[in-house]
Amino acid sequence: MALSFRISSSSPLICRATLSNGDNSRNYHTTDAAFIRRAADLSEMSAGLTSPHPNFGCVIATSSGKVAGEGYLYAQGTKPAEALAVEAAGEFSRGATAYLNMEPGDCHGDHTAVSALVQAGIERVVVGIRHPLQHLRGSAIRELRSHGIEVNVLGEDFESKVLEDARKSCLLVNAPLIHRACSRVPFSVLKYAMTLDGKIAASSGHAAWISSKLSRTRVFELRGGSDAVIVGGNTVRQDDPRLTARHGQGHTPTRIVMTQSLDLPEKANLWDVSEVSTIVVTQRGARKSFQKLLASKGVEVVEFDMLNPREVMEYFHLRGYLSILWECGGTLAASAISSSVIHKVVAFVAPKIIGGSKAPSPVGDLGMVEMTQALNLIDVCYEQVGPDMLVSGFLQPIPDLLPVIPSEDATVEIDPSVDPFEPSIIFFYKTWDLYGSFSNFSPHPIRMPYGEENDDYMTWSSVEHYYQANKFVGVENPKAYDCVEKIRTARSPEEAALIGRSTLRQKPELVRNDWEDVKIEVMYKALKCKFSTYPHLKSMLLSTIGTVLVEASPHDLFWGGGREGEGLNYLGRLLMQLRSEYLGESSVSAEKTSSA
Numbered sequence: 001m002a003l004s005f006r007i008s009s010s011s012p013l014i015c016r017a018t019l020s021n022g023d024n025s026r027n028y029h030t031t032d033a034a035f036i037r038r039a040a041d042l043s044e045m046s047a048g049l050t051s052p053h054p055n056f057g058c059v060i061a062t063s064s065g066k067v068a069g070e071g072y073l074y075a076q077g078t079k080p081a082e083a084l085a086v087e088a089a090g091e092f093s094r095g096a097t098a099y100l101n102m103e104p105g106d107c108h109g110d111h112t113a114v115s116a117l118v119q120a121g122i123e124r125v126v127v128g129i130r131h132p133l134q135h136l137r138g139s140a141i142r143e144l145r146s147h148g149i150e151v152n153v154l155g156e157d158f159e160s161k162v163l164e165d166a167r168k169s170c171l172l173v174n175a176p177l178i179h180r181a182c183s184r185v186p187f188s189v190l191k192y193a194m195t196l197d198g199k200i201a202a203s204s205g206h207a208a209w210i211s212s213k214l215s216r217t218r219v220f221e222l223r224g225g226s227d228a229v230i231v232g233g234n235t236v237r238q239d240d241p242r243l244t245a246r247h248g249q250g251h252t253p254t255r256i257v258m259t260q261s262l263d264l265p266e267k268a269n270l271w272d273v274s275e276v277s278t279i280v281v282t283q284r285g286a287r288k289s290f291q292k293l294l295a296s297k298g299v300e301v302v303e304f305d306m307l308n309p310r311e312v313m314e315y316f317h318l319r320g321y322l323s324i325l326w327e328c329g330g331t332l333a334a335s336a337i338s339s340s341v342i343h344k345v346v347a348f349v350a351p352k353i354i355g356g357s358k359a360p361s362p363v364g365d366l367g368m369v370e371m372t373q374a375l376n377l378i379d380v381c382y383e384q385v386g387p388d389m390l391v392s393g394f395l396q397p398i399p400d401l402l403p404v405i406p407s408e409d410a411t412v413e414i415d416p417s418v419d420p421f422e423p424s425i426i427f428f429y430k431t432w433d434l435y436g437s438f439s440n441f442s443p444h445p446i447r448m449p450y451g452e453e454n455d456d457y458m459t460w461s462s463v464e465h466y467y468q469a470n471k472f473v474g475v476e477n478p479k480a481y482d483c484v485e486k487i488r489t490a491r492s493p494e495e496a497a498l499i500g501r502s503t504l505r506q507k508p509e510l511v512r513n514d515w516e517d518v519k520i521e522v523m524y525k526a527l528k529c530k531f532s533t534y535p536h537l538k539s540m541l542l543s544t545i546g547t548v549l550v551e552a553s554p555h556d557l558f559w560g561g562g563r564e565g566e567g568l569n570y571l572g573r574l575l576m577q578l579r580s581e582y583l584g585e586s587s588v589s590a591e592k593t594s595s596a
């Protein structure tokens, strides 16, 4: 097959392959598309088990187009798909093509996937999509190319309808991770079963069952692929659901109940947490005695000042949940759709009619009065499942992988080790990311005094705990003191942040007057304490010399870099300042040693 390469005018770094023969090109694309689809299908076999890591699949094909080996990442921390596939292909790997649904997260310290392909003698790699996380994107592709392997990325190196469809299947498999890279809520799917006349229960509230057994097994699979399943209080009262994945394999999601009243039964299947946990999210102050009862059964209760789907989803995003399945009734579903937290809808339509003007429907009032206002689903799929029809589609498209551009000029000024002409950027955000230890949420306790003029050192579970508490330190009001204590003893940095931020918003009288003037200094002191306490963190910080550090928070425009570089990135700046300070110290001590 004759391939010619030209340099793309839009990007000088991209080589586009064009084929001299139109028919061959079609065959070539069809073959690539088929293997990429297969890699995507394989990767999905462990859906739910790899979270918060992506789903990876790899197919090794010989030059005659035969599959020589396959593999997929089974679970977080197990052997990479690429290593399994080349092992399976053995000697047939030499000169073969490897198809990957997604660029491996090859990064400092873990080159297993790339090394496996290089050592096996793979000649060409076709990648469905680049890694969605900015700090990993492109590094494996660069590494493979540096070993002389031809790497083609769908949509970049060649384009055609068939390849675009294959690329889409790769986007779908890892949609939750793509959302994590671009938004601050988990990827959410609203699922329901309804009769042909649009009811999700009889007017009595009875709903078992609308869809067939086969459809319900599909629901178990959907649950197994999600990090959590959520229902509203009324569904708990009506159905007493279990919400477990009972298809015989895989992962079981956390169960979440959203209830304002907390008026729930004392006995319920969801309170049995022997195999899987349940979290109840409720309005602050709701039925304290019932909260105690739930806690005694091992059910976690989280209180919100404003209990609405967006706040709840942002909270679970911070806790690391990537995908949520909504199995609620129409009341909560309408609220979730109105809050724009639902991305996909999966509806099982059963050929049954139940009637009843009061029988509930899948989505409550959305305030729409004309059909022109109706929400149109995109990428709609129809599939028959036993006697039922499964209709699914997206309410919101899978987002584009927007680059997070840092505020470079300012950062170069702060740290002269950064090359202004070719700054390389390290993004950090979530604690599980490669540089996640740079996040203030990382679990590194620090010992710091209670206030500036205080010698009373105490332990703070994270920099976030210390920073949030300092908003209220020194204010002569017992409520401010209580708030500091509440933050200091918060069970997680997320909880500390929630208390600190909401108190600042709702009770500004408890915030110290000089907070805006001192907050950067407070943060710097805490960071210095953290990085000085943990030598491995200090080494990690020093290892980033010459790079711009950016906290890739899409919404915090003060401490973070923002979605498109519009943020001030103060956290990144302070870390670079600290790095400079450490580098200065080490060069002074080196000078002393050499002159001694």
Ligand SMILES: NC(=O)C1=CN([C@@H]2O[C@H](COP(=O)(O)OP(=O)(O)OC[C@H]3O[C@@H](n4cnc5c(N)ncnc54)[C@H](OP(=O)(O)O)[C@@H]3O)[C@@H](O)[C@H]2O)C=CC1
Residues within 6 Å of the ligand: 191, 192, 193, 194, 199, 200, 201, 204, 205, 206, 207, 210, 231, 232, 233, 234, 235, 236, 238, 239, 258, 259, 260, 261, 262, 263, 307, 308, 309, 327, 328, 329, 330, 331, 332, 333, 335, 360
């Ligand atoms: N066929 C199907 O697929 C399904 C059918 N069903 C059926 O639907 C019926 C229940 O439907 P529905 O009453 O709509 O139940 P929901 O699951 O939508 O629960 C509604 C409850 O959610 C809680 N809630 C908390 N925050 C909010 C908020 N911001 N907005 C709205 N609700 C919030 C409230 O609980 P609280 O009152 O405790 O404060 C509210 O009463 C039952 O008959 C059940 O069998 C349910 C799920 C799926």
Ligand SMILES: Nc1c(N[C@@H]2O[C@H](COP(=O)(O)O)[C@@H](O)[C@H]2O)[nH]c(=O)[nH]c1=O
Residues within 6 Å of the ligand: 192, 193, 207, 208, 209, 210, 211, 215, 216, 219, 231, 235, 239, 240, 241, 242, 243, 244, 327, 328, 348
């Ligand atoms: N009635 C109905 C569904 N109802 C949903 O399933 C929940 C019960 O789950 P479990 O207790 O684990 O079996 C119930 O509370 C509601 O969320 N689902 C469906 O696929 N088909 C159906 O016909």
